[in-house]
Amino acid sequence: MSSPAGRRDRSEALLEVRNLCKYFDNDGGLFGGLTVDREFPFVSRDPSNVRAVEGVSFDIKKGETLGLVGESGCGKSTLARTVLRLLEPTSGSVYFKGEDLATISGEPLRRKRQDMQMIFQDPQSSLDPRMKVGPIVEEPMQAHGMLDEEGREARAKELLEKVGLDPQHYNRYPHAFSGGQRQRVNLARALSVNPDFIVCDEPVSALDVSIQAQVLNTMQELQDEFDLTYLFIAHDLSVIRHISDRVAVMYLGQMVELADKEELFENPQHPYTRALLDAIPVPDPRSGGRTNLLTGDVPSPIDPPSGCRFRTRCPVLIQPDEFDMSEPEWSAVVEFQRAVKRREFETTDRREIEQRYFDTVPAGDAGTLVEDALSHIADGEWDEAEDLLTTSFADASVCATENPAYEVAPEHGDGRHYAACHRVREAAVATGAAADLDAPGGEAVGELGADD
Amino acid sequence: MSEPLLSVENLKTQFFTEDGTVRAVDGISFDVYEGEIVGLVGESGAGKSVATSSLLRLVDSPGEIVGGEITFKGETIFGLEEGAGGEPQPRDDMLSEEEMRKRIRGREIAIIFQDPMESLNPVFTVGGQLREFIEINRDLSEEAAKEEAIDMLREVGIPAPESRYDEYPHQFSGGMRQRVLIAMALACQPDLIIADEPTTALDVTVEGQILEMVRDLQEKYDTSFIWVTHDMSVVAEICDRVNVMYLGEIIEHAEVDDLFYETKHPYTQALLDSMPRPDRTVHELDPIKGVMPEAIDPPSGCRFHSRCPDAREVCREVHPEPRDLSDEGEETHSAACVKYDAFEVGYEESRPIETEATGGFSAGLTETEDGE
DSSP states (O other), X not given: OOOGGGGGOOSOEEEEEEEEEEEXXXXXXXXXXXXXXXXXXXXXXXXXXXXXXXXXXXXXXXXXXXXXXXXXXXXXXXXXXXXXXXXXXXXXXEEETXXXXXXXXXXXXXXXXXXXXXXXXXXXXXXXXXXXXXHHHHHHHHHTTOSOHHHHHHHHHHHHHHTTSOGGGGGOOGGGSOHHHXXXXXHHHHHTTOOSEXXXXXXXXXSXXXXXXXXXXXXXXXXXXXXXXXXXXXXXXXXXXXXXXXXXXXXXXXXXXXXXXXXXXXXXXXXXXXXXXXXXXXSOTTSOOOOSOOOXXXXXXXXXXXXXXXXXXXXXXXXXXXXXXXXXXXXXXXXXXXXXXXXXXXXXXXXXXXXXXXXXXXXXXXXXXXXXXXXXXXXXXXXXXXXHHHHHTGGGSHHHHSOOOEEEOOSSSSSOXXXXXXXXXXXXXXXXXXXXXXXXXXXXXXXXXXXX | OOOOSEEEEEEEEEEEETTEEEEEEEEEEEEEOTTOEEEEEOOTTSSHHHHHHHHTTOOOTTEEEEEEEEEETTEEEEOEEEOTTSOEEEOTTBOOHHHIIIIIBTTTEEEEOSOHHHHSOTTSOHHHHHHHHHHHHHTOOHHHHHHHHHHHHHHTTOSSHHHHTTOOGGGSOHHHHHHHHHHHHHHTOOSEEEEESTTTTSOHHHHHHHHHHHHHHHHHXXXXXXXXXXXXXXXXXXXXXXXXXXXXXXXXXXXXXXXXXXXXXXXXXXXXXXXXXXXXXXXXXXXXXXXXXXTTSOOSSSTTGGGOTTOBHHHHHOOOOOEEOOOTTSOOOEEOOXXXXXXXXXXXXXXXXXXXXXXXXXXXXXXXXXXX
């Protein structure tokens, strides 16, 4: 047990994740990955992977809450499950109290699970409807051989009270509880084996706001009382801001920014983090609404963009060195390239397109390229225009050719601030693998994206 | 102001279950005028969705609309009169099932549901479904409908609509699917669109895109919306006027700015206080105590009194109807709370009562504690 101040203790890392990758086969099943073709050999097999989590590294210190945020499909849940070894990592390591979970299995792993628990998003489906809540809370203790029958019952009742339920509800079935109360049962069950570390996968997103606040407050009280460490996953940045000490932002399987909470919210460095922050709705009609909304959809993780994965939607893509356009000119070119890629307009009329996207067509090489693209469109050759624009502009940017990894000096607090964006390269205090956390025991950290 | 587009008077919808009558919607009244977005906000179980299904007469057995009147553009969608035996019966001018189906639903009033995957048929192409809908409702030929469908898809921001036309719903992302449904709702240029939590299942970034698009399209087509949501932030962003629901009743109604800055009802205030803020760090959240009681056996008097920080004895006895509390010359701002002088029930003299606020987390299952 530690004092509430123990939460702020940053000395000891409980969990260290190093360069973790998790790929899923996309070619499962009898006909998986097969494509039928009209020409010989008629059928081709194209084994591809869904790169759900790639090259993720972070630490969680004892007693702290690391918030993990990102849009749906960015790999948050996969990361959480891989960290707990509910999924086998493709590569990388997870050190829990100094021991690499990625290398152990079987009984030692099962015993390790006593220290790591998980709370799931849907409080309804994570409780067995045919078991009473008492036995539900006792089951993990039984699995780990804790206490005798009477002791377990006493502990279950004590825990129910701790999470804010009536101990007399021991004999009720889950259906008799509301959503918020079921989530409290889940909390009690996770706590029963006295874990050090709890992964909370969107624990409050299925609850109403008023109930959400009750459960979040309870989770914080329990953290102080039992000295718990949370990995808290949510897509709601308001919740993350409320509960976390440090925040990690994920995009398309990679971590794009990691910093102390105040630092991340007040001094975000990655354009994706900024876009996410701008997109949060504020409960205030005078706030003026959301600004700078992202356009487009998240690309497929089967074939993610090279370099920075956010570059296909990034509002501040860096201009390739060979061009010398002004900022507005470059933005216009980027917008035009994306519009062509998305086939946003129908017209093939050169003048009309020019007027819509360019005040003045840039001079020099860039201008020639744009002119060529416009000619292709005028001839109805959309694919050629797209290829030309993409290879000469989007793919030539440093954002596409190099993997970004930088550490910048924080403005708030003294924690490390990792930002994977080439825009910060001048301000960075460390780059590349050095910006990543060092592996424990002096092991070398593999090159990011080495398996491309 | 001119005639409202849709007017709802004292609407009551009940579900007759084995355990008793669930009064899911219990006497709500509100108007929707042309070209405005009216919010209907409340927690789960407040009766928002039942209310919107009632508007289109989509309530199924064991549910039934048992009272009230719904008027849309001068036509009676629902209305009762006293029959021969004193039993209420549908009025003669009430639209028949066939008229509802053929003329109102889809053409005049469209609805967008929360889960876009469940609203689209997985075995038909997206374009095909949209085309069929346009073909039937607007009496166009197949080719013309296809053209219109592609135009609508482009209008709602689907990239490369010609090629996406032949794809299936599973090939679309959640945000895309919701865009398709909005395209479908707009395709017949209805006067009113009911949006039942359309962005709840989406990420904030996508939600922002969709809300922005809805605002643009609303301006373009001058469609009215009823926007059902539980999210106060969405209300703040998109609605012109707001109705707050609690346990089957509308307890506060105001212009959106007044609702946030001149909040009258304690429930609305509590709801606003319990939200974590993205723009500042809050150390302890101030949740609403307890959980919403069941609509099968609502608390007496004011239904919120069991969780209300301002509850007094009189709240248990008097059931307040919403009253206009605004000053003269201001926009109407009504609330159903007896703590305002307009109600004249002696709130000031009444004794404060213990509420579930003291019961903490176990509220809602308090019988074991109260019984001792």
